[in-house]
Amino acid sequence: MADFLRHTSCDNCGSSDARGIYSDGSSFCFSCSKATKGDSAEVMDTTAPTTVTGMVPYYEGAVEPLAKRGIQAVTCEKYGVRKGVVQGEIVHLYPYFKDNKLVAAKTRNAHKEFRIIGATKDLDFFGQNLFRAKDNLTLTITEGEIDALSM
DSSP states (O other): OOOEEEEEOOTTTOOSSOEEEETTSOEEETTTOOEEOTTSOOOOOTTOOEEETTTEEEOOEEOOOBGGGTBOHHHHHHHTOEEEEETTEEEEEEEEEETTEEEEEEEEETTOOEEEEEOOTTOOOTTGGGOOOOTTOOOOOOSSHHHHHHO
């Protein structure tokens, strides 16, 4: 999977910064959904999943801040939250783990509609994989993923 490098303008739709450039030379515009593969002009199938840990159909995406919520990109990076494309729709992807292995991803679209991709039985809580029990453990419970990121 290629690493996200930067945002730039899109020649297809005219957006000033919606096109993501990746380390393998590919690009994807989060405004018009135009995708290119490497240095060629071939259009990629943006609905095709890639596999992470061999368990979950996961989708290429960029780590970006959730600016409307005041959540920085570094927080999204820590929790593994990405902006990607699922079945041609731009979504946020929230990873879910079981026994410290990625097994599912929850998607959220612009209309605040949610869907789970992958195994859903006995999942750890969102972000639980990042914190292990210690002597002076503080437990914070939030209602949703964005609330957890905000904490």
